[in-house]
Amino acid sequence: MRRVAIVGAAMTKFGEEWERGFRDLIAEAGLKAIEDANMSGNELDAIYGGTMAAGRLIGQEHITALIADYMGLNPIPATRVEAACASGGVALRSGYLAVASGHHDNVVVGGVEKMTDVPVGEAAIALGGAGDQEWELFMGATFPALYAMMARRHMHEFGTTEEQMAMVAVKNHANAAKNPYAHFQKEITLRDVMKSKKVASPLKLYDCSPITDGAAAIVLTPLEKARKYTDTPVEIVASSQASDTLALHHRKSLTTLNSSVVASRNAFNMARMKPSYIDVCEVHDCFTIAEIIAYEDLGFVKKGKGGKAIEDGETTLDGKIPVNTSGGLKGCGHPVGATGVKQAVEITWQLRGEAKKRQVRGAEIGMTHNVGGSGATCVVHIMKRVN
Amino acid sequence: MSSMTVGLPLTWRRIPERYNLIGSECEICHTKYFPVRRICPQCRRKGKMKEVKLSGKGKVYSYTRIYAPPSGFELDAPYMIAIIELEEGPRLTAQVEDCNARDVKIGTPVEMIFRKIQEDGKEGLIHYGFKFKTVSGTSHILQE
Known part of the structure; x- marks a missing residue:
């Protein structure tokens, strides 16, 4: 296996991008990432694209053919990767494996979702496909409801409170307000979250990530060639993925995602690192409870102590382990297929020292944690600044 | 709709x-499942599934x-x-x-x-x- 580096990273503004369609978004992110890598399109060997529900959201399948076409990259191979909300992270891993194996040298990985071309209800149905359509969604469950049932168990088993969950939203909005690419540009208060309307008890509107348009892209190359393209390569020192039951009700526990536990443990082994080595981390906070569970599953705190960690400010920008400096899914927005790639873009910027107002000083090692559905897929990457 | x-x-x-x-029961490990599964995730090929009515x-x-x-x-x-x-x-x-x-x-x-x-x-x-x-x-x- 060859060592792999990120040499280009870019994203579009995330938000309700009425003026731009699917192909505009991915072309912008892809071309900016290739430009960021100082690479010409002719040097690229392959495209991996992560998108979850283009068929349902814009009526278009075969989307990587579209991407190759509209980025002017024909005839190189273009492969779509789908793993619900982990589509972007799994696309990144596919690109990583292609370069690590020696089969391809220069690979562009894109993630994209165009969600606001359909009414909100239709987007919610499309997202429901990430769960068990026949045995969860059919019965009237929704994605907020599934995470609400995790939250209820977490409160029951560990005494986690609605206020602690709300603090995740407050922190991530504060970070998003420092990120010009984020969907939400405003800070919010604990009271705003607590007073927001109920969605699925105990979760309220501000506990939930929004419906967002956006795209992100990363350019990969073998580490040994990385200096040809950039002075600030970022090495992917671990890539790991794990699976769990499709339906939430089949899990042994609702207060942990075993896919997160396994993927992160394997990633730390691969990188020969421990959780305490991580300087900055992007986790999958599709709902506020998901971030609290992630602190525990990734090993930053002991099981059950996630609520206390947010309350004690351990994960703020100047905390012990800054989490979701981009604003996370909650503040930066969650165009599902783009999210996993966007996390890698944020970590790349952090490790290069380019994150401006939200820069974690001296960040050398970063991590991304991208979850599909209610935890049926988890993909984890660890990145390191190359000195 | x-x-x-x-x-x-x-x-x-x-x-x-x-x-x-109606769910499934594995006759080898006696684990019961709902909904019906064709393969016991614990015993896999060694398992033997039959249908069972749950209470x-x-x-x-x-x-x-x-x-x-x-x-x-x-x-x-x-x-x-x-x-x-x-x-x-x-x-x-x-x-x-x-x-x-x-x-x-x-x-x-x-x-x-x-x-x-x-x-x-x-x-x-x-x-x-x-x-x-x-x-x-x-x-x-x-x-x-």
């Missing part, structure tokens, strides 16, 4: 499970009350969804109704009832299946 319009064959295939709570009695493992319903469930909202742990072991997701919402807690005993789940518009299929109610519950109107 239902949450996801599905055709007649799929609905028919699911009738034994959705109407009568419909269990208790609430976790629950939530949905205020933002998916399309097709607007008239039901707010309604309660729970993960139920059946006394035979398997867990499933179902609505809890016909009882006082305040009585539904983690650990509350519940039993299966047969209800309409959703319909595909005014002229489409009506989908039936299981919901649950608290064992002690009578027919109070759902209230909080």
Whole structure:
């Protein structure tokens, strides 16, 4: 296996991008990432694209053919990767494996979702496909409801409170307000979250990530060639993925995602690192409870102590382990297929020292944690600044 | 419109499970599953699956009350969804109704009832299946 580096990273503004369609978004992110890598399109060997529900959201399948076409990259191979909300992270891993194996040298990985071309209800149905359509969604469950049932168990088993969950939203909005690419540009208060309307008890509107348009892209190359393209390569020192039951009700526990536990443990082994080595981390906070569970599953705190960690400010920008400096899914927005790639873009910027107002000083090692559905897929990457 | 319009064959295939709570049991490790599985995830090729009818009695493992319903469930909202742990072991997701919402807690005993789940518009299929109610519950109107 060859060592792999990120040499280009870019994203579009995330938000309700009425003026731009699917192909505009991915072309912008892809071309900016290739430009960021100082690479010409002719040097690229392959495209991996992560998108979850283009068929349902814009009526278009075969989307990587579209991407190759509209980025002017024909005839190189273009492969779509789908793993619900982990589509972007799994696309990144596919690109990583292609370069690590020696089969391809220069690979562009894109993630994209165009969600606001359909009414909100239709987007919610499309997202429901990430769960068990026949045995969860059919019965009237929704994605907020599934995470609400995790939250209820977490409160029951560990005494986690609605206020602690709300603090995740407050922190991530504060970070998003420092990120010009984020969907939400405003800070919010604990009271705003607590007073927001109920969605699925105990979760309220501000506990939930929004419906967002956006795209992100990363350019990969073998580490040994990385200096040809950039002075600030970022090495992917671990890539790991794990699976769990499709339906939430089949899990042994609702207060942990075993896919997160396994993927992160394997990633730390691969990188020969421990959780305490991580300087900055992007986790999958599709709902506020998901971030609290992630602190525990990734090993930053002991099981059950996630609520206390947010309350004690351990994960703020100047905390012990800054989490979701981009604003996370909650503040930066969650165009599902783009999210996993966007996390890698944020970590790349952090490790290069380019994150401006939200820069974690001296960040050398970063991590991304991208979850599909209610935890049926988890993909984890660890990145390191190359000195 | 239902949450996801599905055709007649799929609905028919699911009738034994959705109407009568037919699940599977592995004759090798005796683990029971719901819904039906063809392969025992623990024994895999060594396993031997047979169909088994589940009692419909269990208790609430976790629950939530949905205020933002998916399309097709607007008239039901707010309604309660729970993960139920059946006394035979398997867990499933179902609505809890016909009882006082305040009585539904983690650990509350519940039993299966047969209800309409959703319909595909005014002229489409009506989908039936299981919901649950608290064992002690009578027919109070759902209230909080």
